[in-house]
Amino acid sequence: MLDWEKIYATRTKRMGASEIRELLKLLEQPDIISFAGGIPDPALFPxxxxxxxxxxxxxxxxxxxxxxxxxxxxxxxxxxxxxxxxxxxxxxxxxxxxxxxxxxxxxxxxxxxxxxxxxxxxxxxxxxxxxxxxxxxxxxxxxxxxxxxxxxxxxxxxxxxxxxxxxxxxxxxxxxxxxxxxxxxxxxxxxxxxxxxxxxxxxxxxxxxxxxxxxxxxxxxxxxxxxxxxxxxxxxxxxxxxxxxxxxxxxxxxxxxxxxxxxxxxxxxxxxxxxxxxxxxxxxxxxxxxxxxxFNEQAEKITRVYGSRRDAMLDALAKHMPAGVHWHKPEGGMFIWLTMPEHIDSAALLALSLKTAKVAFVPGNAFYADGSGGNHMRLSFSCSSPEVIEEGIGRLGALLAEQLAAAA
CATH class of the missing domain: 3.40.640.10 (Type I PLP-dependent aspartate aminotransferase-like (Major domain))
Structure with missing residues (x-):
């Protein structure tokens, strides 16, 4: 049997699976609230x-x-x-x-x-x-x-x-x-x-x-x-x-x-x-x-909807996130970037969240060329209603509060 690893080009060592692509599979699980995929809401497609x-x-x-x-x-x-x-x-x-x-x-x-x-x-x-x-x-x-x-x-x-x-x-x-x-x-x-x-x-x-x-x-x-x-x-x-x-x-x-x-x-x-x-x-x-x-009408429609969802997530974060967690208000796009205390490992937090809080997000280290950034996470608001955002951020905030209290 051919040992494929011996004949792959050296560049393949730099190729890795997309954490986001893998997390998108979670969208098929009805018990998971996903803030992971930065994807458009299909209900808004023309x-x-x-x-x-x-x-x-x-x-x-x-x-x-x-x-x-x-x-x-x-x-x-x-x-x-x-x-x-x-x-x-x-x-x-x-x-x-x-x-x-x-x-x-x-x-x-x-x-x-x-x-x-x-x-x-x-x-x-x-x-x-x-x-x-x-x-x-x-x-x-x-x-x-x-x-x-x-x-x-x-x-x-x-x-x-x-x-x-x-x-x-x-x-x-x-x-x-x-x-x-x-x-x-x-x-x-x-x-x-x-x-x-x-x-x-x-x-x-x-x-x-x-x-x-x-x-x-x-x-x-x-x-x-x-x-x-x-x-x-x-x-x-x-x-x-x-x-x-x-x-x-x-x-x-x-x-x-x-x-x-x-x-x-x-x-x-x-x-x-x-x-x-x-x-x-x-x-x-x-x-x-x-x-x-x-195009212009479509752009106006989606910015109105996504803008309201951004605002819903910002309100939920302000309501549910514990002290020591920070974010800023983006003027557009699909994401809010959370910064947590340095001892928090967002990859480990994701694994725990999927088991307990049933909330998905993307760990921060996926976005750093050197693999750092473990105390960050990316949240997407584009595909969730304000009600789902309130529920999901509430669960995630409670989980983070537990982790911070345990480390205190």
Whole structure:
């Protein structure tokens, strides 16, 4: 029998199961209240609009095109719609700057493949999106902590990389409502990030998956918008904007995009051709039709619902969490990030919670490149009613109070 472990590539040692994907299985257990998966509420999907779109496509003159091979760049009508969205944000893009991916997760994988050689340094926040770490890990990078609140200079990052026999290739982060922290960059932090990237001459990967989900506060410019303003247009920028329809229209159709300078888009097209040729054409067509018809109305509907659920969770946390547990109010997104006393191990707490309180969450260490962050947890409010949120946070708060009292 073949010993597969001996012939796997070295990169497979950096591949691990997604704790979130595993926790999503708990959604099938009726006795578990899950605040784990950061997923949209299926009750809010524009299902009728999609039914109409697919019927229109398959009964009309584009039926053959919808079921056929297509261009790797993506469906032109959808890319044109995205162009108009980007231009509304001050980004002077055209269709050649838009590349369709099978969800923004595929975009992160392609960017890791395009930019990382083994040992290269990626700057990421502590914590950062678990899916980004999984995408980049396959290309064997070294990680360094991107912390815009401290006085680290570009030379500090460069020197740390040199000492490790490495060089910095890009900075990755979400500027708006980051997963998992829910935090957003201030205008000053956005400027600082671009300053650092220019000094290091590296790329910036802007993950904008949650940007449409703003509940209050002032909307900020995207990093790509600011980059265009600094450098006279998108062709002179270093920012790679990763967008998605997964949090607004449908995650199951797996449609995302990258907006960037055309030389990068051309390289990404080559990666697409080698991987899966193109994203499913019929799904792109359906997304284009639904986006044209009702994207703004859909965005308004889900922000109203998710915003009320965020408020319900904030109220429940204030009511039920014991002293020593902290969080902040995110202006958007799907998550609230809890910080507990340092002696609390959230992974052990999860195991206990599933047995006793019957509440699921994501342990914090899953979001740290170095495996730290064990005294944090991520709570998602997107799929729970205010009544379920009140019950679940009440159980979780009682369990935490017991653990803190036992350790006192």
């Amino acid at each position: 299902s009728e609009d999609f039914q109409e779109a697919y019927n229109d496509i398959l009964s009309g003159p584009e039926a053959g095109q919808a079921l056929q091979y297509s261009v790797s760049e993506g469906y032109p009508r959808l890319r044109e719609w995205i162009v108009q969205r980007m231009r509304a944000r001050g980004i002077n893009a055209d269709i050649g700057n838009i590349f369709i991916t099978s969800g923004s997760q595929q975009g992160l994988d392609y960017l890791g493949k395009l930019l990382l050689s083994p040992g290269d340094t990626a700057l990421v926040t502590w914590p950062t999106y678990l899916g980004a770490l999984q995408a980049f890990n396959a290309y064997e990078p070294r990680y360094d902590k991107l912390d815009l609140s401290r006085n680290a200079s570009p030379e500090d990052y460069a020197a740390a990389a040199r000492d490790a026999g490495s060089r910095v290739k890009f900075a990755y982060l979400s500027a708006d409502f980051a997963n998992p922290s829910g935090e957003s960059l201030t205008p000053m932090e956005r400027e600082k990030l671009l300053d650092i990237a220019e000094a290091l001459d590296i790329a910036v990967i802007e993950d904008a998956a949650y940007r449409a989900l703003r509940y209050d506060g002032e909307r900020q410019k995207t990093l790509l918008t600011m980059d265009c303003e600094r450098n006279g247009g998108i062709e002179n920028t270093r920012t790679l904007y990763c967008g998605s329809f997964s949090k607004t229209l449908s995650p199951g159709l797996r449609v995302g995009w990258i907006c960037a300078a055309t030389p990068v888009i051309k390289r990404l097209v080559l990666a697409k051709q080698a991987a899966d040729l193109h994203s499913p054409t019929i799904n792109q067509m359906a997304i284009a039709r639904v986006a044209e018809k009702s």
